[in-house]
Amino acid sequence: MADIVIVGGGPGGYAAALYAHNFGLDVALVEKERPGGTCLIRGCIPAKQWLHVAEVFSTVSHAADFGVVSSQPELDWQAALARKNQTVEGLVRGLGGLLKKRRVEVVTGFGKLNGHGRVEVSGDEGNRTLEAENVILATGSHARSIPGYDIDGHKIVTSDHALDWESQPRRVGIVGGGVIGCEFASFLADVGSEVHVFEMLDQIVPGTDPESAKMLQRQLQKRGVKFHIGVGVGPAQIGESVVIPFGDDSVEVDVALVSVGRGPNTDGVGLETTKAEVDRGFVKVDASTMQTAQPGLYAVGDIVAGTPQLAHVGFAEGIAAVTHIATGNAQPVDYRAIPRVTYTHPEVAEVGLTVEEAEAQGLEIETTKHAFNGVGRAIIIGQNQGHAKVISVKDGPIVGASVVGPQAGELIHELMYSVGWEALPSEAAAFIHAHPTLSEAIGETLMSAAGKSLH
Ligand SMILES: Cc1cc2nc3c(=O)[nH]c(=O)nc-3n(C[C@H](O)[C@H](O)[C@H](O)COP(=O)(O)OP(=O)(O)OC[C@H]3O[C@@H](n4cnc5c(N)ncnc54)[C@H](O)[C@@H]3O)c2cc1C
Numbered sequence: 487m488a489d490i491v492i493v494g495g496g497p498g499g500y501a502a503a504l505y506a507h508n509f510g511l512d513v514a515l516v517e518k519e520r521p522g523g524t525c526l527i528r529g530c531i532p533a534k535q536w537l538h539v540a541e542v543f544s545t546v547s548h549a550a551d552f553g554v555v556s557s558q559p560e561l562d563w564q565a566a567l568a569r570k571n572q573t574v575e576g577l578v579r580g581l582g583g584l585l586k587k588r589r590v591e592v593v594t595g596f597g598k599l600n601g602h603g604r605v606e607v608s609g610d611e612g613n614r615t616l617e618a619e620n621v622i623l624a625t626g627s628h629a630r631s632i633p634g635y636d637i638d639g640h641k642i643v644t645s646d647h648a649l650d651w652e653s654q655p656r657r658v659g660i661v662g663g664g665v666i667g668c669e670f671a672s673f674l675a676d677v678g679s680e681v682h683v684f685e686m687l688d689q690i691v692p693g694t695d696p697e698s699a700k701m702l703q704r705q706l707q708k709r710g711v712k713f714h715i716g717v718g719v720g721p722a723q724i725g726e727s728v729v730i731p732f733g734d735d736s737v738e739v740d741v742a743l744v745s746v747g748r749g750p751n752t753d754g755v756g757l758e759t760t761k762a763e764v765d766r767g768f769v770k771v772d773a774s775t776m777q778t779a780q781p782g783l784y785a786v787g788d789i790v791a792g793t794p795q796l797a798h799v800g801f802a803e804g805i806a807a808v809t810h811i812a813t814g815n816a817q818p819v820d821y822r823a824i825p826r827v828t829y830t831h832p833e834v835a836e837v838g839l840t841v842e843e844a845e846a847q848g849l850e851i852e853t854t855k856h857a858f859n860g861v862g863r864a865i866i867i868g869q870n871q872g873h874a875k876v877i878s879v880k881d882g883p884i885v886g887a888s889v890v891g892p893q894a895g896e897l898i899h900e901l902m903y904s905v906g907w908e909a910l911p912s913e914a915a916a917f918i919h920a921h922p923t924l925s926e927a928i929g930e931t932l933m934s935a936a937g938k939s940l941h
Contacts, residue, residue, distance in 0.1 A: 496523020498787025499624030502804030599756030634721025838886030
């Protein structure tokens with residue numbers, strides 16, 4: 487009998503399995519495929535590999551701007567796909583090795599809860615029952631669709647299929663302009679596909695700072711992405727091509743990529759045999775311990791109700807659950823300071839509250855902004871579009887930030903500390919940033935937030 491049985495080997499489940507070794511706990515990890523989950527196999531990692539392909543392609547295409555003469559690049563799609571597969575394979579194999587080293591028993595098969603502390607596993611090697619005082623459910627999520635867009639993997643696809651396209655699609659209609667939709671738009675436009683993005687709400691990447699979202703939209707538009715904002719799409723008409731109707735208009739593409747959000751994988755996992763409570767398929771937990779209403783049953787990652795669907799949130803929730811199991815103490819995830827990155831070109835990265843959220847909480851706030859256009863390093867690399875924005879309470883701490891520009895996903899982390907430690911702008915601005923760096927955009931914003939600007 488293990489100390490913990492974990493169902494699902496994505497970031498939430500595998501982080502819990504790895505972290506348990508710090509407490510000397512015996513762990514069985516049930517996974518129906520291979521440990522890695524959406525993130526490693528068909529999410530974060532392959533998507534960022536394709537975005538890097540686009541970045542290399544763009545860099546070479548624009549080499550002449552820097553006086554480096556080369557012929558126009560050509561994309562060898564098959565080689566890029568092989569590179570993506572190699573990266574994924576390397577990380578999945580590495581994770582397998584790490585789990586083995588930490589003596590985690592990986593049980594291959596579909597796990598189903600059967601009352602308190604019991605998991606029935608059915609797989610190619612037959613059925614097996616695992617028992618433990620504590621069970622962590624980490625079954626993750628799947629891509630959703632909308633009426634009129636039945637996923638067939640060819641003409642109507644999700645990110646799962648798009649990451650494995652055998653050849654470059656010439657014309658793509660992306661239904662849903664959220665993080666995943668925009669990342670695909672950025673990558674596909676940079677390698678020369680015709681891209682249309684349809685977003686029902688009034689801005690792309692809904693939930694991000696509207697000004698940062700607008701800046702991203704402008705940059706993508708300049709590179710050829712056609713946005714249809716504030717429109718609902720009608721059912722796709724599928725023939726040789728795919729026609730996507732919207733309003734009185736329509737667009738003809740070769741493939742429709744549906745990216746309208748992700749639903750929880752909780753059907754058929756036996757939650758009804760426990761006291762756990764569910765909200766539209768998502769599992770409700772006590773946010774300080776990740777325990778469900780069934781004592782000894784925890785949920786982490788994308789299946790959790792009301793927490794962000796991000797890999798690093800899954801890691802943190804896995805750690806919180808294991809800490810509670812091992813010590814009986816709550817070590818809650820600090821949801822206030824979780825970075826959220828859209829890995830488009832340029833990247834958009836945020837942490838803490840947006841202006842709208844701060845105002846909704848009744849906070850009297852101040853925002854300070856510094857553009858990248860005068861930042862030396864940004865000019866050197868030819869990427870001086872965008873800005874850093876810091877949101878602070880009047881005469882109080884920094885509560886949020888939004889950065890759109892080069893390497894925003896890296897830059898956001900210093901603001902993560904500011905938000906997490908509730909730093910005053912004057913405290914954060916007291917530290918010196920190296921020159922010439924992109925981070926200077928943050929330093930300058932902090933100085934302005936502290937009331938004394940430099941450049
Ligand atoms: C295209 C794309 C790009 C993304 N990019 C990013 C990014 O850049 N950064 C980021 O933070 N997040 C990103 N995400 C989101 C991220 O992938 C998820 O938040 C993360 O993978 C969730 O982890 P999880 O452990 O909850 O679930 P998952 O990663 O979905 O893993 C769940 C695992 O459980 C297994 N499983 C399910 N049911 C059972 C069962 N009954 N029995 C046994 N096994 C089961 C599945 O096979 C799977 O391996 C991206 C997602 C997509 C789709």
